Amino acid sequence: MSGSVLAVCTSLNKGERKIPVPSVELVSEHGIAGDAHAGDWHRQVSLLAQESIDKMRAMGLSVSAGDFAENITTTGINLVSLPIGSKLEIGTALLEVTQIGKECHTRCAIYYQAGDCVMPKEGIFARVLKGGVVTAGTDILLVAP
DSSP: OEEEEEEEEEOSSTTSOOEEESEEEEETTTEETTOTTOSSSSOSEEEEEHHHHHHHHHTTOOOOTTTTOOSEEEESSOGGGSOTTOEEEETTEEEEEEEESOOOSSOOHHHHHHSOOSHHHHOEEEEEEEOEEEETTOEEEEEOO
């Protein structure tokens, strides 16, 4: 299974939409340098498929990369089908999937606009095993266990 990166996004604060940037530096056992969600925990990097964002667009929302607070927007890879422990090679970086979906303790603005949100069900989280620089267009490969 393979895909590619459509966008990379960061934010300085938790709980806000992320802004697309030209590139991000993935730091081993930390996450994205300068991102609010980086740190010593299991949700260092978040990923969401463009195909999931398109579902929300079909509901009439004007949303794009970073609007769901994801760090990496992907295409061509079925993220939610990946088992916990799967390893993704993104350019020279290596990530390990640690969580599929998340519990939303407070409803986001997107939920109130559409009555639903894809990030809690279709977003995935990973920790960085090996660092590297990632940009839009970088290939994503599922590494065989």
